[in-house]
Amino acid sequence: EAQVTQNPRYLITVTGKKLTVTCSQNMNHEYMSWYRQDPGLGLRQIYYSMNVEVTDKGDVPEGYKVSRKEKRNFPLILESPSPNQTSLYFCASSFQPHYNYGYTFGSGTRLTVV
Amino acid sequence: KQEVTQIPAALSVPEGENLVLNCSFTDSAIYNLQWFRQDPGKGLTSLLLIQSSQREQTSGRLNASLDKSSGRSTLYIAASQPGDSATYLCAVLGVITQGGSEKLVFGKGTKLTVNP
Numbered sequence: 102e103a104q105v106t107q108n109p110r111y112l113i114t115v116t117g118k119k120l121t122v123t124c125s126q127n128m129n130h131e132y133m134s135w136y137r138q139d140p141g142l143g144l145r146q147i148y149y150s151m152n153v154e155v156t157d158k159g160d161v162p163e164g165y166k167v168s169r170k171e172k173r174n175f176p177l178i179l180e181s182p183s184p185n186q187t188s189l190y191f192c193a194s195s196f197q198p199h200y201n202y203g204y205t206f207g208s209g210t211r212l213t214v215v
Numbered sequence: 216k217q218e219v220t221q222i223p224a225a226l227s228v229p230e231g232e233n234l235v236l237n238c239s240f241t242d243s244a245i246y247n248l249q250w251f252r253q254d255p256g257k258g259l260t261s262l263l264l265i266q267s268s269q270r271e272q273t274s275g276r277l278n279a280s281l282d283k284s285s286g287r288s289t290l291y292i293a294a295s296q297p298g299d300s301a302t303y304l305c306a307v308l309g310v311i312t313q314g315g316s317e318k319l320v321f322g323k324g325t326k327l328t329v330n331p
Contacts, residue, residue, distance in 0.1 A: 134318075144304070144321040159318065191258065193319075201266075203249050204306075204319060208258035 103128045107192050107207035114182055114214055122177045122210050124192030130205075131197040133175040134159070135167065137188040138209075144191070150175055151197065182214045217242045217309045221322035228295055229330050236290040236325045238305030243283050246317065250279050250290050251304040253324070259304065263290070295329045302326045 105126045114120055126133065134149035136159075146159030150169040164186055166178040175194075179186060192207040218241045228234050238248070247266045251259040263272045263279040265288070271280040278291040292299060302324040309317050 141323075143323040144306075146318050149318065193259075201246075203247070203261050203264035205261065206251070206259040209256075211256070 105207035107210050112212050117181050120179050124175045126194040130194035132195045134193045135177050136191045184214050187214050217320045219322035221325050225326040227328040233293050238288040240286045240307045246308045248307045253302045297329050297331050300329050
């Protein structure tokens with residue numbers, strides 16, 4: 102089944118403890134992206150990647166890192182999580198040029214930082 | 216800067232009713248528009264994708280239209296069912312601008328409740 106898989110689905114952590122949220126897609130998509138969803142603010146883009154080793158900032162990149170060493174994987178790294186990063190996170194992917202295609206989203210990761 | 220607005224924010228209807236969800240966007244220079252469904256605590260499921268050159272797309276009881284020049288899209292749901300209860304999100308993919316890149320810009324969604 103074609104899908105975007107995120108892990109973990111739920112995560113509670115403490116301030117300052119480094120964590121990684123994984124994202125993997127099995128559709129051979131070139132484009133991948135991370136979003137966060139917050140009440141009243143909607144979905145906002147954190148980082149995106151046009152292909153392997155090509156990444157760039159979205160609208161809200163502060164406090165996050167990403168890497169794209171393989172085409173299928175696009176992990177989101179929080180080096181020192183803070184409570185304001187408590188949110189619902191989504192990974193998405195698409196073929197390139199992605200304006201010809203729709204996006205496929207993962208099931209989300211609900212992160213709580215205490 | 217592209218802004219996407221969805222009205223109403225919430226809608227409650229009786230089962231069997233036909234309904235329309237609205238989406239408007241400020242910049243008509245878009246590649247495509249995508250409608251998603253989000254169930255509570257769940258991910259986004261793509262419902263329909265309309266390319267900028269298209270006027271509408273249909274899937275089962277769903278029909279989405281696009282009027283790029285006026286910056287509007289509608290999602291029509293026929294014969295609504297309780298299982299249609301969810302939040303519906305509209306997202307537009309904008310044209311590349313100098314110094315930037317295209318990205319999906321979301322509205323804040325319409326929360327639909329279909330009552331049995």
